[in-house]
Amino acid sequence: GTLVMGLLLVRYLGPEHYGTYTIALSVGAAVAVFTDLGMTQYAARAIAASPLEAPALLATELALTAVLLVVEVVAFSVMAMLGRTFGAAICAGMIVGNLLGTVRFSASVLVAGLRSRGVLAGSAISRIGSICVVGTVIWQHLSVQFLLLGLALVTVPVLVIRLRQLRSHWPTRRYWRWKSFRDVVIQAWPFFSYSVTQ
DSSP: OHHHHHHHHHHHHHHHHHHHHHHHHHHHHHHHHHHHTTHHHHHHHHHHHOGGGHHHHHHHHHHHHHHHHHHHHHHHHHHHHHTOHHHHHHHHHHHHHHHHHHHHHHHHHHHHTTOGGGHHHHHHHHHHHHHHHHHHHHHHTOOHHHHHHHHHHHHHHHHHHHHHHTGGGOOOGGGSSHHHHHHHHHHHGGGHHHHHHO
16 A cells, blocks of 8 residues: 555656655654664663663653654744745654654564564554555645645654553653753663664
């Protein structure tokens, strides 16, 4: 389904708009790698060794995601109001990358806790939602910005499902502090180079 909708999307968008779409997603993915700070790879290792590390990691990831999301939404709004469609598409791509990065982080926490089967529900919703978004964009003749925002919206229920699955690791108040965030980033930092290389 994803393959067929992808081919239809290429035909619908044409070379110029499909180029904007792929550049926006590529920029979003690159920004997500750099803003992850190696936490996804570190989480897979640290939580497998000690599940007690999960709340601090989860709090840091969610705080970082929230801050970046606010900046990205403001940037998208400014670009859209100024009529800069390419800039708005890039910002929308960064929103998608940010949310997908948090979804991947949550999946790595589940896998580290030997709950890899739990990843399937979110993945299925993500694929079906993406197909529906692409179909709606083609059917309604919508722009690249709507396509990217639709993909970002599809990611939200997946993230909610994953966070619900991680409720046993949900951070308490003591993990929502600057010192806890700093400690997690320092411990995850050696894994940053691996993430960038990938």
